[in-house]
Amino acid sequence: MIVGKSYLLVDTHCHLYFNNFEEDRDLVIARARGVGITRILNPGIDLQTSREAIDLSNHYPEVYAAVGVHPNEALQWTDSSRQELKELCNHRKVIAIGEIGLDYYRKQSPEDLQTFIFSEQLSLAADVDLPVIIHLRDSETEDHVSFRDMLQILEDWVRLLKDINPDLVDRPGVMHSFDGNEEEADQFVKMKMRIGIPGQITFKNAGILSRIVQNLPLETILVETDAPFLTPVPHRGKRNEPSYIKYTVEKISQLRSVGFEEIAKATLENSERLFCWNAVQ
Numbered sequence: 001m002i003v004g005k006s007y008l009l010v011d012t013h014c015h016l017y018f019n020n021f022e023e024d025r026d027l028v029i030a031r032a033r034g035v036g037i038t039r040i041l042n043p044g045i046d047l048q049t050s051r052e053a054i055d056l057s058n059h060y061p062e063v064y065a066a067v068g069v070h071p072n073e074a075l076q077w078t079d080s081s082r083q084e085l086k087e088l089c090n091h092r093k094v095i096a097i098g099e100i101g102l103d104y105y106r107k108q109s110p111e112d113l114q115t116f117i118f119s120e121q122l123s124l125a126a127d128v129d130l131p132v133i134i135h136l137r138d139s140e141t142e143d144h145v146s147f148r149d150m151l152q153i154l155e156d157w158v159r160l161l162k163d164i165n166p167d168l169v170d171r172p173g174v175m176h177s178f179d180g181n182e183e184e185a186d187q188f189v190k191m192k193m194r195i196g197i198p199g200q201i202t203f204k205n206a207g208i209l210s211r212i213v214q215n216l217p218l219e220t221i222l223v224e225t226d227a228p229f230l231t232p233v234p235h236r237g238k239r240n241e242p243s244y245i246k247y248t249v250e251k252i253s254q255l256r257s258v259g260f261e262e263i264a265k266a267t268l269e270n271s272e273r274l275f276c277w278n279a280v281q
Helices: 025-034 047-059 071-076 081-088 111-128 145-164 182-190 207-215 242-256 260-275
Strands: 009-011 037-043 063-067 094-103 132-137 173-175 194-197 221-223
Touching: 009 221, 009 242, 009 260, 025 037, 025 242, 037 047, 037 094, 037 242, 037 260, 047 063, 047 081, 071 094, 071 111, 081 111, 094 111, 094 145, 111 132, 111 145, 132 145, 145 182, 182 194, 182 207, 194 207, 207 242, 221 242, 221 260, 242 260
Parallel strands: 009 037, 037 063, 063 094, 094 132, 132 173, 173 194, 194 221
Antiparallel strands: none
């Protein structure tokens, strides 16, 4: 049972610029404030939405932005995209590069192009000293090709960070909306990546994710809504929004047999160590 207001919450992944929020965005933010949310990270999926994320961060004090090109939007990448993203990083409330990564499920862009722009944006992250927000979705086959490609690219990048940007070695980024297996989670944690836990953790069929949450080191866990998607129980089937992060925190507290406030505090502190919200002036 969630009681009292002696806790603060964060939503480390929410797409507030989507049209789903056009008619009631102010009310959505008000409800987020009402449950104790102090930080919302709004990652772009292409250059246009990255700019929109920055605009929203100007309008709402608790909203921050990440900028990047999603693998499903890889065909939009041009010779100038990296420089344009770099310029967007000059905004004071841009605190990450994302949402970037690999998606071999939807097949909306060639795999070789996805790996190219992913590597380009990892390089950019090292240049501008920002962590990354990573999307990973595999094909429907059992070969885990995108995981293997992702692991190789990330391992090479993290190894380079030790020489080109050691400040990022301990906070390279987060695996957004993690839906892999326990072995994959362990591989990412070894690289000091954080694991983003979405509302799926509340679903009845979340057995693998539940075990992962029970066994992960607490300092590696972030919570996110991915709103307007992945709406948790008891609102499954409706539009998701940041205020629903409380259900994810509550479920994690149940799975780990600790208090709601302990999980709220830990995930708040974990997000600060990764994104350095408090350093934003």
